[in-house]
Amino acid sequence: MMTKAATVAPPAGVIEGYRQQAPSVTRDGDVVTVDATGIYYQQLNDAIRDEVSGGAKRIVLNGVNGQRYVGCGLRVSGVKLEVNGCAGNDLAMFTDGAEIEVFGNAQDGVGNTMSSGRVVVHGDAGDVLGYGMRGGNVYVKGDVGYRVGIHMKAYEKNIPVLVCGGKARDFFGEYMAGGMLVLLGINTRDAAQRIAGGFLGAGMHGGVIYIRGTVESWQVGAEVGVTEADEDAMAELRPIIEDYAGAMGMDAAEILSQPFTRIVPMSHRPYAKLYASM
Amino acid sequence: MQQTFVQPEFRVKIDYDKCHKCGRCVQQCGWGVYDFNERPIPHDEKCRACHRCVTFCPAHCITIEKNTLAFRDNDNWSTDARKAVWKQSETGGVLLTSMGNPKPYERIFDKLVLDACQVTNPSIDPLREPMELRTYLGRKSDSVSAEPDGRGGYKLASSAGLERNVKLDVPIIFAPMSYGSVSLNVHRSLALAAQRCGILMNTGEGGLHEDLYPYQDNVIVQVASGRFGVSPEYLQRGAAIEIKIGQGAKPGIGGHLPGEKIDREVSATRMIPQGSDAISPAPHHDIYSIEDLRQLIYALKEASGYKPVGVKIAAVHNVAAIASGIVRAGADYIYLDGFRGGTGAAPAVIRDHIGIPVAIAVAAVDQRLRDEGIRNQASIIAAGSIRSSADAAKAIALGADVVAIGTASLLALGCHLCQSCHTGKCSWGITTQKPELTRRIDPEWGADRLTNLIHAWSHELQEILGALGVNAVESLRGSRERLRSIGLDEQTCRILGVKPAGL
Incomplete structure (x- = not known):
């Protein structure tokens, strides 16, 4: 009689193709190196959290290849993660205080609902970058995808800053409620493309967007005012660009050598007159 | 003029x-x-x-x-x-209104009646015999095993997969209502009552005020598209986390708290500026698919140490298939909000014309999840105008684990259903942020009234269960044989899985 080999389904929610085991870790003082090659994100993040609570100050993650949620929900300051490889979705999601530097590209959702901290990506990043971010700095060297900087919001002293060195697709800064979004258009793979797509700042009701160069009127949402950045605006932008240039090894003066477009909402209450009370 | x-x-x-x-x-x-x-x-x-x-x-x-x-x-x-x-x-x-759909659509619960034991099987007297209302919110394991308890009997070999469930003393919880749409004293009343009753309140999408931290084990923290008040600390404080996709009163549209309701305290709790509109986009812009939903569910689990994560949706036409996707995405519970559910503000055209009754949604979802063999993987919360313990019992018999009450809990606090929450001038101090009005609700007084309501409904549920001859509310869950319909058409009866009275 033939017996069928029992097929064991992976537990619900598990993404296949990774090994569910703790990564190998080498420690040198407060510097920790983790070999993330083929390790599932849960075990990888467990290891990161363990090392952080064990006092690690610098955690080097080697062989990262698409693992999600690196640094997700990490509430700690004075700790730096270095990601060698391609960071997966939701890098630095909900992060509060940690610093993450990616030597490679990052996928979607970097800095999603991030509270504070610093993320530097020496490559491109995907869609929904900085969604709902309310503090901290996210710097991307190259191009970014769709829906970047949606609903960023400032609150008391928490002012999120997102700088993209390349070009962006549609919905850049949609629903923006606070903070600063900067798009440089310099480090791009696609010279023929516009610096940004359509629906730029659509529904924006707070914060400010700076674009190096100009955008056309059809690209921007109905709720914003578009001007060339004046002296005061450049004074606000300059320290951010200097910080960004320092992180990326670029020349701040060269970045600032061209005029910027400044986009701000015309109202903090864009839909106040839309309704009639019953 | x-x-x-x-x-x-x-x-x-x-x-x-x-x-x-x-x-x-x-x-x-x-x-x-x-x-x-x-x-x-x-x-x-x-x-x-x-x-x-x-x-x-x-x-x-x-x-x-x-x-x-x-x-x-x-x-x-x-x-x-x-x-x-x-x-x-x-x-x-756009005509703006509040609370639930008041139009004369069929009220399914009013066309369903419950069974009782007569002669051939004994009913139970809940005043003198044990009657269990306790239930657990969350994913249950596919199987359980028993082992000898060393005293000649048996006990469960493990925690039966309940370690990530939230224990509820009664199957009635408070529906999500945000601080901002309701006053802080309403939140305090709900939190205090939830703790006393061994149940849960729900922050809605307005963040968790620090005054509620002592009650955090009885609080579901909500994550909606605006991500208001969502920080890692917030996620780590809640007993469970809920992703709000939609709301019965306004399926498919976003929220919009007007700037004048955002004072210093609301601003601090939501982590947004004072005086600016708080706009919740219609979709979560990081969720455009079931796969994206799964990504957010597991992000929340990662950030919270693997707390239960539920998903709240409005009951809409294709609810059963959507619910199946939500369970497969890893949700620990599904919250189904029917079209009678309340709101602090919604366009009347949306409130009155979109969505389906919760009774139908619960029946369709429960059946679909059973057919697919995944019903154990998530609890079902039914909401959207649970007006009485009878509605609760009927929703549970149709397949819900738990019911949530929003409008009923506000009625307990003085609401008279004047449908004017959106004005921010509530004379009862419920849906307003004006200090001279909000102080009308003393949280102790409010918690007493809410506790009374939960206790009264709990006693009534016990009476119903006793009449049905079962001694645990979990025995009623999905027990549609104990329901009959009066005056519902055949097709609706089939969807509900309920026979007409007389059969």
């Missing part, structure tokens, strides 16, 4: 012979109905029939009547339809 065509809906009548001329009505009314010139002078057009003045008038001399102004009869053009056209031609605005 342009004369409005929309005449007052109510007439405020004062018996001046009895009136003490004390001005209490002037002080109590949040709508500014009354002027005072030696005696109170009402302005009918501002009255919302909330009865705050009637309740607090020491002379009992105020009555509110319907304005009986006659319109030429027209079954097609109701007076409400005519008034809406006038209002919109005067303002050009």
